Amino acid sequence: MKATAFLLVSLCFYSLYVAQDDIQKIKNYNEQTSVGSFNPDTWKLLKDFGAMEEKLRTTVERLAAMETKIEEMKNKERTNVFFSAALGGTGHTGPFDHDTTLIYKTVITNIGSAYNPSTGVFVAPVQGVYHFIFFYHAGGNQIKYISLFKNEELMASSYDHKSDHDGADNGGNAVIIHLEVGDRVYMRLKANAHVWDSINLTTFSGFLLSQM
Structure with a gap:
């Protein structure tokens, strides 16, 4: 269970990194080709990426909290008196x-x-x-x-x-x-x-x- 949670957290962090990297590439491209102006399609793409970034961030936080909870439960289970x-x-x-x-x-x-x-x-x-x-x-x-x-x-x-x-x-x-x-x-x-x-x-x- 702990290994699975760790894997999911790692994948989410990787996806978040990739999404942020793609957004930065789009910004750099538009700055070079349109002198900082964004066409509607680019704005929509950036909004979509932003929404995905927020969802990934929320998922990472939830998985981290879940992993902490699982570890706490395991520690309690180990207490035998x-x-x-x-x-x-x-x-x-x-x-x-x-x-x-x-x-x-x-x-x-x-x-x-x-x-x-x-x-x-x-x-x-x-x-x-x-x-x-x-x-x-x-x-x-x-x-x-x-x-x-x-x-x-x-x-x-x-x-x-x-x-x-x-x-x-x-x-x-x-x-x-x-x-x-x-x-x-x-x-x-x-x-x-x-x-x-x-x-x-x-x-x-x-x-x-x-x-x-």
């Missing part, structure tokens, strides 16, 4: 006496490298609409309360109270949000709550739905 990570470990995370950012160290997928397994934070590489999903597993005798944040703004949560009747609990949530370049997304464990993992039961995932 997918990640999925698990909390890992061999048991409980929490409870803590303060809200704590969860660090999902077991990376399953990280196309685009936007998720940092050292901090637990996803940083948007491009502006767009993103989809995030999170799940947890935990013991039933503890409070379960995790939340997804965009920068410092709460976006979604999943909660379950403690119970003496449940051996274990599972929960999760999902959200679609708009992010600017550099926006941070991460999970927080509420104070006095806990989650549990050993075989990728507690996960955090996300991907780019549409670049803007």
Whole structure:
């Protein structure tokens, strides 16, 4: 597609050059033969050439804009962002006496490298609409309360109270949000709550739905 657009632009530039050259030759001829005066046929020919020149100029501009648009679309298509990570470990995370950012160290997928397994934070590489999903597993005798944040703004949560009747609990949530370049997304464990993992039961995932 890019090669075709380039060829058309080149042909139009060549045609425009030829048309301008022909007009100049006609002007030179009339200056030499008619002392600068133009007969009606010559005027008509020059008008036709002028109209053709304007059309070619417009076509060149449109093709150049089209080529730029195609290149922008190709660049957007090349932006792929997918990640999925698990909390890992061999048991409980929490409870803590303060809200704590969860660090999902077991990376399953990280196309685009936007998720940092050292901090637990996803940083948007491009502006767009993103989809995030999170799940947890935990013991039933503890409070379960995790939340997804965009920068410092709460976006979604999943909660379950403690119970003496449940051996274990599972929960999760999902959200679609708009992010600017550099926006941070991460999970927080509420104070006095806990989650549990050993075989990728507690996960955090996300991907780019549409670049803007």
